[in-house]
Amino acid sequence: MSGYCEWQSLLDDAATRNEPPFLLLLDGLEDPRNFGAILRTAEAAGVHGVIIPKRRSVRLNETVLRTSTGAAELVPVAQAANLNEVIKRLKKEAVWVAGLEADGSQDYRAGDYTGGIALVIGGEGNGLSRLTRELCDFVVRIPLRGRITSLNASVAAALLMYEVVRQRDTR
DSSP states (O other), rough: OOOBOOOOHHHHHHTTTOOOOOOOOOESOOOHHHHHHHHHHHHHTTTOOOEHHHHHHHOOOOOHHHHTTTTGSOOEEEESSSSHHHHHHHHHHTOOEEOOOOOOOOEGGGGSSSSSEEEEEEBBTSSSSSSHHHHHSEEEEOOSSOOOOOOHHHHHHHHHHHHHHHHHHHO
């Protein structure tokens, strides 16, 4: 495993590619298999990097590496002492922050993800922390038609990442 990078380098990478930033923030994700699956999808979707908190979060480990089928070596991952401070700094850099929650105020397909965007995915049990949710520019939901009230974190993240891809491909 290649280890962690500084989160600011993710913005530099996007600028070098002449692309609006496309970041993923994981707020309290605990399952290494979910993390690995998210990294795999993030690599396929062209995400510039993933930011996780230093505490109360899954870490890069062998399970993550195996589950990601190598994507953990390709997608830069940064650890942040305070995810909420990162969100504040991203907003100053003109990066919109979109949270994902079951009770979000709008359908995820209604969001505008064509500019700089940071998608925030909450943990498996508790979703987004209160302050993180408050700091988001908007909070979206994925409509569920069946009796199940939530999706697996990696599945929900994949749907949202590919909505970003769809919008950017059609603009």
